[in-house]
Amino acid sequence: MIPLEEARARILASLGPTTAETVPLAQGWGRVLASPVLSRVTQPPADVSAMDGYAVRAADATLGATLAVIGEAPAGHPFPGSVGPGQAVRIFTGAFVPPGADAILLQEDATAAPGQVTVNEAVRPARWIRPAGLDFSAGEALLPAGRRLTARDIGLAAASNHPWLQVHRQPRIAILATGDEIALPGDPLPPGGIVSSNAHALAALVRAGGGEPVVLPIAPDDRDAIAEAARAARSCDMLVTTGGASVGDHDLVQAALGPQGFTLDFWQIAMRPGKPLIWGSLLGTPLLGLPGNPVSALVCAVQFLLPALAILGGGKAAPPPTLRARTGTGLAENDKRYDHLRARLEMQGDTLVATAFPAQDSSMLKTLARAEALILRAPHAPPLPAGEWVDIISLDAIGI
C-alpha cells in the first residue's frame, strides 16, 4: 500500500494537458484558456461621462453661471464639435466627453432652460469623467492561460473584443464498469445481481470536472470482454474502470489487459474507503482502476480523478480544495489508512461545523449522497475532541 499523497503525485506527474481548440466566446464558460486573452481595445476608448449631466469647462461652471447648451452627446453619438468658453453640451452616462470640456455638471445640480443651463453647484475639474483606459488598455493581458473561465471572464473577453477563444479540448474519459453481477438501471437483473451505479455517477463527476465522459458497455468478468472494452478507449485521454480492482479481480484485469500493452504503475493505496486502486498505462492511455464499491469509487474519484481532469484540461496540479471546519463530534485515533468521514456541514454563528455521520460503512451510497463534506483524517491522526479544527472537502464546492 502506498500513501494517498504519493499516489496522487505519481498520477498527476504523468499527465499533461490536452491540445487547444477554438470555440466561440458564447461557448467559453467553464472552459480553460489555452492562450491568454490580451485586450484588443482600450476601455473606455476615450474619456467618458460617468453620469447624466452637462459637459463643461470647469473654469466656467462656477456657482450661478449660465452656460449656452450647444448640443447633445448621448452614449454612442459623440458630439461633433468642441466645448468653448461659456458653453456646455448635454451628455449622458457612457458618452464621450467632447473636446474642450474637462468636467461634468450633474443634471441634479443644474437648472435647464431652452438653449441654456444654470449651474447650481460648482464643478471640480475631471469630476465625473472616467479617463480613457480606466478599466483596461489595448494590449494588456487580461486573462492568463490556464484559467477556467467564469461568467465575469466571458464578459471581460467580450469587452476586450474577442469573438473567439483558444481553450483546451475537454478531456474525453472512457468509463468502463466491469462485473458479472451488475446491470444498467431498468435492464433485466441477473440472479444475485445489483443495479450498476458507478458508470453514471462517474460520468456526472467527469462533467463536473470539465471532461467529456464516454460510458462504455458493461464488461462481464471475462478477459476477452475487458480487452475489447480497453481497445475502445484508445481514442480517449484516460480510461477509468470500476470494479475489477479487488484482490482476485486485480489478477483478472492484469491478465486481460497485459496482452493489450498494459503496464502497472501501482496498486493499493493506504486510504479508506478505497484501498484497491490501479494506476497504469495502456499503450500510452492512462488507466485509473477504481474500486467497484460505489462509495469507494466516488471518494477515490474525488482524490484522484478530479485532480487528473484538472491537469488534462489545462489546469494546475493540485489536491482537491479543502476548507477548515470544527468537528461536531469527537473523532477516534485513526489507523494507518487515510480516512474520509462522510459528514454534514452547517454554520454555527461564524463557525463552519462538520459533523460525521454515525455510520460510515463504505457500502452506504445513500449516506454519501446526503453528505455535504468529507472530513479528512491523515494516517495515525490523533484522537480529537469535538470542537477542534479539521480539514474538510466540501462536496458542494467541488461541484459533485
Place this chain on the structure above:
Amino acid sequence: MIPLEEARARILASLGPTTAETVPLAQGWGRVLASPVLSRVTQPPADVSAMDGYAVRAADATLGATLAVIGEAPAGHPFPGSVGPGQAVRIFTGAFVPPGADAILLQEDATAAPGQVTVNEAVRPARWIRPAGLDFSAGEALLPAGRRLTARDIGLAAASNHPWLQVHRQPRIAILATGDEIALPGDPLPPGGIVSSNAHALAALVRAGGGEPVVLPIAPDDRDAIAEAARAARSCDMLVTTGGASVGDHDLVQAALGPQGFTLDFWQIAMRPGKPLIWGSLLGTPLLGLPGNPVSALVCAVQFLLPALAILGGGKAAPPPTLRARTGTGLAENDKRYDHLRARLEMQGDTLVATAFPAQDSSMLKTLARAEALILRAPHAPPLPAGEWVDIISLDAIGI
C-alpha cells in the same frame, strides 16, 4: 428607491417553477427533480459478504476447526445450495450469503487446503455480513423533489434502478442588450461605440444558474426595435434586458414596451452598483431590466437573476448563499444604498479573510473578473475596523 431585500422578495414571490420533463438518467446531473426518487429495489438485495473469505456457521467456526468447502459464491453467482454443519462456502465481496451461513471467516484468518479450510481466528455471528437493505429499501424516498442532482445523487438514482428522471425544464431566459453605442465582439464598432459584453456574460451566468440562455440580437435605442425584440421573448420564461434602465432610457423602455403590454412593478433599488433596475411583466412574461454598466448588470444578476433562476428551475426562494469572513481592511460607514465591495479571498490560518480592492468604480469589469467575493454592506452599516466579521458572497461558490 426600494430596499434590495424587498425588491428580491417581490421578484421571487411572482415566479413559479417550470413544468416537468423526462430526461435520461445520464442527462440528470445538475438538473432539479420535479418528482421524488423512490427506490425500486432493496440494497443490498440480500445479506451479502463485506469481505473475501468463507461463508460459515459461526457455531462451527471455532479456533482450529476444519470445515468442508462445498462450493463457491462470487459476486453475481449465488451458491445454489445451503451451508450445513461443518461446511463452508468460498465467498467474495458483494456475493449473497448462502442460506445456513451466519458469519464470514476472512480469508486472511483461514488456511485453505483442497476441499477444506482451517479456522485461525474464531468468527462472531453476523460479522462481515451486510444485511439486506443496509443502504436502502424498496419504496424508500431517496431524493426529494426540488433537489439539484449531484454526481452522488445520479449514482443513488441509478442504484435504485431509475433509467429516467422527472426534472424541471431548464428555464429559457431571453437576453436583450440595448443601446446605439454597442456592437458584438469582432463586429464593426460605431463611432463612439464600445464592445458589448453584457449579453454573453449574462448568458454564462444563466447557464451557471441552470437555465438556457437565448441571446437576442442587439436592439438600438429605438422603440420599434425594442418592441420587436420583446415579441421574440414571449416563448421564454423570462426576458432580461440590459441597458435602457437609466433615467432617460427608462422612459424609452416604458414607451417601447407599454404598447406591447408591459406593466411595471418597480424601478430603482437602493443598491450599489446597480441602482437602475426594472421589474415588471410583459403580457405574463417576467421582465428584469438590468443596468447597462457591466459591473452593475452582473452584481444585480447575482442578487436577483440567480435567485429567480432557482425558483424558475424548481428550487427554493432564497438569497444568494453567504459566508462569514473577516475584512482585511477597515470599512467606512455605508450610506443608504446596499453596497457590494469587490474583494479577494484568502485563508489566513483557519480564518477566511476578504480584502476589498482599493478602487471600486462600477465601470471596472477587470476588477470584477479578478474578484473572488463581494463584501456585503447593508444600508447605513457602521464603520468596521480590519479583522471584524462581514457577510460575503463567494463568486466561486455560486459558480459565476
